[in-house]
Amino acid sequence: MTAIDDASVGVGASGAGRVPFPMRDRLHVPRERYFDRGFHDLEKRKLWSRTWQMACRLEEIPEPHDFVEYQICGQSVLLVRQPDRSVKALHNACRHRATQLEKGAGRLAGGQIVCPFHGWRWNADGTNSFVYGAWGFAPECLRPEDLRLRECKVELWGGCVWINLDPDAGPLREALHPVADLLDSIAIGNWQVKWWKEVVLHANWKLAQEAFMEGYHVPQTHPQLAGGLSVDEFPVDLNRYDIYEGGHSGFGRKLTGERYTSVDMLVLAGQLLSDGQDAMTLERDLTVFEPLRNKLGPDEDVGTAAADALRDHAKGAGIPWPDGLEDSPLFFGGEVFVFPNLFFLPMYNNCLSYRIRPYGDDPEWCRFEVWSLTTYPETEQRPRAQKLGRFDKDDSQYWGLIPMQDFSNIERQQAGLHTVGFEETRLATEWENAIGNMHVELDRRLTRD
Template identity: 30%
Template structure:
């Protein structure tokens, strides 16, 4: 567990300076340029998953704004990251992840090894400076791995990966994250600023309005949630996987939670009231999952705490990554800014599951009702188009968030908008913006 002195109450606005969340930060080209110069080059980015680059010569390509980075598997098994720019005249060497013995520039045929070293150039004797082979190599930058994810930083001004991640580095050691299988991955073009998602995922105040189905299976009432924020800019919301008691059904009306209990061989009729069933039944679930889970193929259940077995743990990693942890699956959600228009971004959703012995198909509430094969999914690219462009996600929770994004962007451009009027449970929304301000103003 993290030292209490580094954990701040994410529901306590007295921990904030009170920086205003002015509208231009969501649409100004000048503000977006400052984000690039002062923040994006000083944080760590996810290039992909380690299981995408298992063999020597396998590589990932991650494009971000006008930059592009290659992360390649080396003969010694390590990963190295290079800027995707030929040292001759800057042409990009490759456009998509693949496997290769050497990178050949499509413009003039310069050849770089998987280690970034320049191996061959046409007419090597025609350079007044001398043969560039042995002198030049691709510009390298730092990379790291955590949780089966491949990360990189674009500048020496970024902190070490360990310092950047802070407490997140060891908060999820019980989960076998390297074993996750990404059963769904989509990149969606959205007409909104990239900050919509980090702010949205920093609060649950919107849940009852935007996600009316959620309180039946996840108690997101703020008085039952643990809200945390950390000096590095990261945060967590931890909520019980049980119904909200605000919605107690009349009499003996069946509830979806009954099916959850029965699945784990707990009789819902054992409890004298709905409240007892929710509170005591939820506690009983931890014991039942630990006792029955490994025998049902979920071997990793033996490693998880009661909280990890029965709570939704939603972690935001500054500035633009959200990871939601459950005992059976992990979701990644990420926005990245458009290269030219601050009122556009891309939104990534990865649904990842822990393999279960004997199980070949899975369902995930984040995607919809369709069952998916448990294997690495091919990437999908879609335009949101008012929800019409992402039919795969209809019926899921995420599309409900995305349906709000463009209306939020349009409304925040109004001359009537001056600053957000936040509830206490939205403290992390302003905290996110204050950490961003710290980067822009040179305090980080």
Template identity: 40%
Template sequence: MTAQIERPAEANTLTEPEAQRCLPDPGVDTSSVPFRMADGVHIPAERYYDQGFADLENEKMWLRTWQWAARLEDLPRVGDYIEYTIVGESVMVVRVDEDTLKVYQNVCPHRATRLAQDCGTFGGGQIVCPFHGWRWNLDGSQSMLYGRRGFVPESVDPAKMALKEVRHEVRYGFVWITFDDDAPSLDEFFGEMDEYLAPVAMERMRFRWWKYTVLPANWKVALEAFMEAYHVMQAHPELALGATGEAYNADAVPYFPRGMGHVDSTAPALPDSAFVLTESPVEGMGFGEWFLSQNQVLFEGTDATNTVRDELIADRVRGKNLPDEELLPAFFQEYYAYAQDAGIPLPPPDPKATSYAFLFPNLVMLGMPGNLLYYRVRPNGTDANSCVFEVFAMQIPITGEEQAPARPEGPIAPEDWPFVLRQDFENILRQQDGYRSRAFSEATMSPRYETMIYTMHNEIDKYIAR
């Protein structure tokens, strides 16, 4: 789909297609799914706390979908490994040689010891079980079985003792895995989203920081706080720049109505952008002034979507006293000129490069050219009511600047995060409690403002129904 999102001519009513766009896909029968999505408006509360529903998600969605397990640059040397865990399963991403990565089930076939923990390097090209010392080559074949003579030969047949591989593909600098050998290729999984993601050049990015917290909330409650801008007016007064109620226009941010979605907030600088945020949500404020002001709050409140270098450029532009419509073009002109002088290999401006995207099932990214803030949320083990919430900032560094491999820092208590994130975490905790209230049975969603949330749930039901 490449058309701009449909906006009603009469500002305040939903158009018919808009009202219907959150309906489940009629091509997939989801009638067997408990607490299923049905009417395109409501989300049953049980989806946010029922352990039976979480078990279905764990088994049928998490173990079948694609998800990213490691960054390529964090596995620079032969033997480097990174562990990734999801719903009780653990895998290890291993660098086998300069050109080859493999992903293995992280479990010893002898007596189930986890072979890798967190990250590190398998020295001497050998993966060694810490319990009884069985060994494997980096390619997964067994190299040594201590005391083989004491085992029934057929039970320790070397072919059976090789490490079990997990399917993976590399894209955008991320190593993506799936436990499902029948899952569609990553190409099919991303589909047309690739057109919007590829020009972002995520493979050139490196971590600026990476932190996590553990929240007593369902993973979807946590993620959904970052899948709509409808909450900005009330939850983030600083981001709303003082505008309250309808003076902060909820309609200013259009959403893409599918399982993956994006909105492009930097594209107005380009003449033929497909998806654009064209008006300032703040009543009486020009788009240019709003853009620079909101970015400044994001800089202070997240230390991620915008960084010192972005603020430096914004200050230069502010100092020129330009009319509002010239602010944005001037900003981006300075932005790219600065990058060129500093040796920062920004990708060329592209009207399709997204600056806000949801990648099913659990990754949200937002930012500026060359600079992104990511959220990744996973269930904490298999618990319906606990999640691991990671936040990380990435940036395209100056060419040749080396960085040590990154690992997440934490858990960091919700009150110790920058203020915009703190505001979000507080609401997440209140919501999780509220979803369990006897007085609450279903969330009432806006097909216009909360589209991406609704379509994520529809997507989950498709996995469960399969």
């Protein structure tokens, strides 16, 4: 897998006449891209209607006839688990008079999708099974193929269901190259939901997710994670940042486990993550690390000992542990961004995941979902994954300190975009290259016919 440099990806010049507020280079983002109505409408037509997007996790629909609704920019799609364990993605509109058939999540009673208006019914695969008063319709209105619920493209990968509203879309794996290989190497398919919740933010979806494309903000936004160092003292080059074709990107620790000089430091860092968000590092991991205080010799490497202890615990508990997991550059933390709007922040055998998308039809609001994922023993029966709810960004009962710190900055950024005299953002070539890479890919998508 090879990262790309700025020279290998063209910057939106070819579409400059067709995209409002185009990217003139990778270092400057016009402010209007985050609030302009015309830009938002263009995204609806040429991005969200044509891109592969994660619609749900497989744990949301574990059994045949389980369903969940996915919404994006006014479109509603039902993801329905089939009796053979496959998944269908069905456009959520009755073929009679367009009534939405199902909402939210649930289980199809009797394996049937039922219209709440006139009682028409469909099987789980979208074939029509009943038309009330069929004798009153002309035969041309009841052709079976016309009554079948329309489908959109669907593929399964990484423990998730992916959809594309474009019937001519290419394969998912092709669209996710090369980050799919990177995530496969750390067993993305083994992760399952520990918890899942959502916040609605007064910010454009792109602005909200850009906060997580760099670690540059850590010492100022999350001082508790800076190890007592001030912004002036904190090393800015802890991470290696990579950008890839297709708008994807990622970063990982340069020093991996070597950054832990003592078990105390390892435990403290883990405790901050556990307390601050209950993700990436969990209480289970801290329990494994604690005995190292008395076992580790003065010359032993803390990172290596931590990885060995986690691997031994996993194998003893029946938790899947792929060969070489501890050798991944993402094992001790990092991030993978999957264009257009999905993040994975793995650590050990866990992961924090974000999905950010437009909210309603307003370019200045977004839905921000957060998952804590981990790897459970293979014999453990997990309940169906359900969102805990939508909670206010300042609700400390449901959000830890770390996400609350991030949320506060995001809305202040959106407000700042409207300040008279501010024209565009200015990005660092070293720490913020993923943001420019995402916008260049977005321009490429928006110029397609």
